[in-house]
Amino acid sequence: MAGRRLTQKEIAKRAGVSQASVSIVLNGAERDRKRIPDETRKRIQKVINETGYVADPIARRMAKGRNNxxxxxxxxxxxxxxxxxxxxxxxxxxxxxxxxxxxxxxxxxxxxxxxxxxxxxxxxxxxxxxxxxxxxxxxxxxxxxxxxxxxxxxxxxxxxxxxxxxxxxxxxxxDYAEATRALVERARGLGHSRFAYVGQDGGAESIADRWTGFNAGLAEGGNLALHLPEVGLPAERLIEEVRASGASVVFFIELADAIPFKRAVTAAGLRVPGDLSIVVLGSHVRPDDTGTRFATYAIPxxxxxxxxxxxxxxxxxxxxxxxxxxxxxxxxxxxxxxxxxxxx
Structure with a gap:
């Protein structure tokens, strides 16, 4: 049988049963299969096991309505x-x-x-x-x-x-919105009142939800000192923008943007946290190359x-x-x- 699919008719012939019995065993509802004698089912299953028969998924779909x-x-x-x-x-x-x-x-x-x-x-x-x-x-x-x-x-x-x-x-x-709001609340609880946000505020729903949650947190206290929707500035220039705005905590959508920023802050002689705090909106499995554990939340x-x-x-x-x-x-x-x- 190499090179072509074994048919139900051939299985029936080998097992010495009717083709209808083979079809019911392979594709029938549970209540129909129970009507087939145990001995008949065992003979059919034996042939299937010996030949390695695999049912045609399209045929199974027609017979059962789905093919798993x-x-x-x-x-x-x-x-x-x-x-x-x-x-x-x-x-x-x-x-x-x-x-x-x-x-x-x-x-x-x-x-x-x-x-x-x-x-x-x-x-x-x-x-x-x-x-x-x-x-x-x-x-x-x-x-x-x-x-x-x-x-x-x-x-x-x-x-x-x-x-x-x-x-x-x-x-x-x-629930990105609630998790982001909770991080803003945590930052406010630590004394932060001026916030910077680096990343888009719309587009994909996951991005929009983060922005919604961020603003919900600020509505409870604090203000947006700086928003950079398009990240293109060198990290050193971004530090200048953040410091000029008076923001004490920076929220990043992307870990890839937070890593060089944190590295540049440290190189400038500033402390993280202390002089500046950094939050990343959503955890990533990939660790950054400095081994930093960013304040964030775990996305399930x-x-x-x-x-x-x-x-x-x-x-x-x-x-x-x-x-x-x-x-x-x-x-x-x-x-x-x-x-x-x-x-x-």
Whole structure:
């Protein structure tokens, strides 16, 4: 049989049973399979084991309505060398949930790209329907894709909070707004009243949520002394801007911007914390090259993905699930946030 797929008819012939019995054992509902005598089922299973037969997933989909495959679509490369620390926990969580519940994963890598070079879910080639449903990952989603998913009949779950797209989007996300507000509150509790913010204030929902939380914290006390939405200044020049503004604490969206800033602050003879405090809005697995433990919060990436995959499976199987979930982020004290002019 090398080189071609074994058919159910051939399995039936080898087992000495009807093809209908083979089809029920392979694809039938549990109540139908129970009607097949134990001896018949054992003979069919013996042939399957001996031949290494694998059911055609498309045929199984037609017979059962699903084939226990979850698609995983990422708007950015799933395994980038520069950002492996960002995506890896998501993939760990997806794999764990799929393995626990008997599902396989299909990584969508052949998606069409639009005129700007951005990936699109829908287009040619499109193999989405091979999977029963799909998990969506990315820093920023295409709103047209989301609108088509919301209005269509294909099951999905987004990992990360998403704005409405012609209707509510199903997602499991992290509560960046509350975690950021809590960090501002912590800084205020240490005596900080003038804040600098380095990073965008909009675009992707995760970025907008951080800005919302930051302003919510300032509404309770303190003021924004400096906001640099586009990071392009050399670290030394950024220090001058921060010092001129009178800010005593700097909030960074990106760890990659905080690292050279902290290094430059130290090189200038200033203390972190003490003369300046630094906060990073969201933890990263990759440590910086100085070994600094920044004040930040832990984003539950693996749990977000596991919960999203579990919810998608429940949706596929007709069970109740949470359509929109935000998980809390635990604050990490670190060593870069302290009282103003702290003496060590």
């Amino acid at each position: 495959i979850l698609g995983v679509f990422t708007y950015e490369p799933a395994f980038p060398r520069a950002q492996a620390d960002f995506f890896a926990p998501f993939l760990f969580g997806i794999e764990a949930a799929a393995q626990e519940q008997g599902y396989d994963l299909l990584l969508m890598t052949s998606a069409e790209r639009d005129a700007s070079g951005a990936k699109r879910i829908f287009g040619e080639p499109n193999r989405m329907r091979i999977a029963d449903g799909c998990l969506l990952l990315g820093r920023k989603f295409d709103s047209r894709d989301l609108a088509q998913l919301v209005q269509g009949d294909f099951d999905y779950m987004a990992i990360g909070r998403r704005d409405e797209a012609g209707g509510p989007v199903d997602y499991v996300g992290a 990436r693996e749990e977000m993905a596991r919960r999203a995959a579990t919810a998608l499976i429940a949706r596929l199987e007709g069970r109740d699930y949470e359509t929109q979930t935000l998980l809390s982020c635990d604050l990490i004290e670190g060593e870069t946030l302290g009282p103003i002019n702290e003496r060590v």
